[in-house]
Amino acid sequence: VSVLSRNPETNVARDLGIQESTSEDVAKLSQAAELAVEEYSSRPLSWRAELLRTIADQLDADGPRLVALAREETALSVQRLENELRRTSFQFRFFADVVLDGSFLMASIDHARASPMGPLSDLRRARTPLGPVGVFGSSNFPFAFSVPGGDSASALAAGCPILIKAHPAHPATSHAAFQALERAAQLQSAPEGLLALLFGFRAGEALVDAPAVSAVGFTGSLAAGQALWRRANARDRPIPFYGELGAANPLVVTNAAAAERAVEIAKGLAGSVTLGAGQFCTKPGLLFVPADGNGDVLVSELSAALRQVPEMTMLSSEIADHFRTGTRALADHEAGRTILSDDDRGDANVRAALFEVTADAYLRSPRTVLRDECFGPAAIMIRYRTVAELHQALEATDPALTFSVFFAENDPDVARLMQDAPSKASRIIANEYPTGVGVSWSMQHGGPWPSTTVSWATSVGASAIERWLRPVTYQNCPDALLPDALRDTNPLQIPQRVDGIMHLGTELGVRG
């Protein structure tokens, strides 16, 4: 089967002259990746950082071509794509810093000593890479969460070869981005088998099944992600499956915030709900707004602002169809009221949609479309009459990636919202919109089930590297046989905990 690239604006497909990967391809490539593990993971950290920086340089060098291809395949704006690619190469440079910092190895040395239980042997612990990692590119971020995305960057940073399954919504972009990765690997004389690119649905299943694959990173829908998670668990040797599955992210406007700045919040919301045609996994989908007159102002400003947003082209006509199915189900739901609806054209173009439901009706409608993510430019407003009703409604909402609260100064309602917040999402946002996920040491992009399959995991930020590592302890091991991270002389100059006491290893914790 030939791989097709389709332009969602024109619906014209072109044959890329590439064949979908067979299960034999997956077997061969994953075995080659396994063979690359030892050589790749044993090269110096400085070399690994240099490889990541070279990848960033190559992505930058190919910028105009990559953006043009992605523009054709995704209909996302050139400005958005340029920004996404900038973020993508920044992410590789950031992980080069994370590698050089060395804390990700969690090196710890306990010298032999007496203890209340008798003599304790010399024990030393550091993290080691898991092995080949399967990466599933997303539809909505052709760079930052796809072939050159955070899963790829963090797995390479951890010392793991990668096998990437390209998303069918942008195969030409995926192929071109992979060429930049490959060129960097060649320039740095990386080991054979470090990188592989796969096309096709069955190749994705074979990737999760491949005995040589040690872990999987996935960004995509709840249905696909949970199915692949089950598949990873059903293997003879189950492997960790880190799925970032999106969410109907709640956003609360308190009574005081609505009284203070309903118009301002509504304008910002319109931008956040429609950013990238609403195709962000952090789009605020459930807006909890007071049922009073201030809330009415917010609703009418938001609907006015959304009405002015021009028609948007979604990533593909299939995704637009899915959006229309979702918004129709919302419109048909007896409990809700449609404020704005899509014009139902039937191609990849859609308009923003807005629905309203009372908190009371929301509470009486468990497990319905009112709770699910509607991927695209749509939001549901839940109108609450009392703070108690707000908390009940939040309690009845699935955990998500983000939980945003708009509040006023000295707001009587904010303390409890913030206290409950950690159970509702893994990123808690004060007076800002959730779309946009910064690459930094402190970012957490994930959340409790069902938004993520592994609740501690993040697919963005320095800690994304932790998913691809496991600790190993050496007992009574002569210095010459220890990994460099665990030598008393600390040749890598990394942070080490020695006999329980942290030592930074360098004057600065990071050389970024």
Place this chain on the structure above:
Amino acid sequence: VSVLSRNPETNVARDLGIQESTSEDVAKLSQAAELAVEEYSSRPLSWRAELLRTIADQLDADGPRLVALAREETALSVQRLENELRRTSFQFRFFADVVLDGSFLMASIDHARASPMGPLSDLRRARTPLGPVGVFGSSNFPFAFSVPGGDSASALAAGCPILIKAHPAHPATSHAAFQALERAAQLQSAPEGLLALLFGFRAGEALVDAPAVSAVGFTGSLAAGQALWRRANARDRPIPFYGELGAANPLVVTNAAAAERAVEIAKGLAGSVTLGAGQFCTKPGLLFVPADGNGDVLVSELSAALRQVPEMTMLSSEIADHFRTGTRALADHEAGRTILSDDDRGDANVRAALFEVTADAYLRSPRTVLRDECFGPAAIMIRYRTVAELHQALEATDPALTFSVFFAENDPDVARLMQDAPSKASRIIANEYPTGVGVSWSMQHGGPWPSTTVSWATSVGASAIERWLRPVTYQNCPDALLPDALRDTNPLQIPQRVDGIMHLGTELGVRG
């Protein structure tokens, strides 16, 4: 159903006057635990550390009574039980140090700043407790891996209430140890619902199913652990299941080591294989020994030493029956040779067993009893003719908790063994026996599948706490609404990464 306590030496059972827990009990207790989360996790770290130390004190105070009860129920020696209890109270004090150290919170602060992608908001990240944790006590460690064991200590240290399912092999010990925990909780005015004890098989299943339970820690058999792991995955909201499932731990004696000190190694091995009646999950079960004359010396010394070990009473006659089934299957296996066999008495008493197989025959017998853990005082020697054959045989062996290598100075064979070791186990041991797991910062007690359900997890050592936490990021959040761990003033005086740079927070990293 009434809970029975059985003495394996006399086979006499006594009724403890306690009823097995019903699913209603589990529902009620897990809901109470959920209600305790907020209060418990928000008390100061210094208070939490004090609670852990008070538990240690109460366990010490009850020492003689606890040891006497455990002696009756497990037939383990008084000396062994005294040592295990010392280790158990040490473990609580150690986790008090881990709590005060504060690195487990992984606090990170990134102030708002400009970036190549535009302005980045203030982002701050710290770990938060998961919620109520279910703990399954083991059969073989009535203290250290049971009611007052490492799962309980690390979960309480993380800020999580615990619900402990007592192992049926020592219910009276479990009940008495729980009383010590409860007394400490009362002395420290801990919140209601922090601690619960459950009895009975069905209560264990209900514990894994309970909606309020957020994670499970388990130490036990492969079959039981994998079944419960599947159950945890099949929930509406799947939860992490950390199962430490034991293993047939490989131990290699190189040619040079056998030539140098076959007799010494054999004597140590006899002790390690029969320690605690061979009922350690780190017992060396697969001994890779040269097929030459030096190896023959080792085999004959080991069998002579094992023959002198007196009859041992196992934890229960069921466990002894299981041991006999295992050793009979080994004796019946066409590829192997029985060197020493149990005398098959049919009660809880057994004798050490030893089997031998050529590496060649081992390689021709995949997926048989030769590869499985035989819980109890038994070992299989795999005799290898060449180093290549040794590596092939190791390659064909399941990953385990420990991988031990006995080698000589300037040993030509050790480098490759150590290089391959991290894929074979998570604790790599040089010239020592694997039985005994020290409580320290650098311990890793876990291993790749199938020895552990989650390969990065450890059930012993400081990092055991990581299983019960997940990170949460606060974006643009005013100081007053932040958790203490994330304030600029660092009121907890804990390590914080600030704008990418690690700061220790105190002069010393740990106050242990």
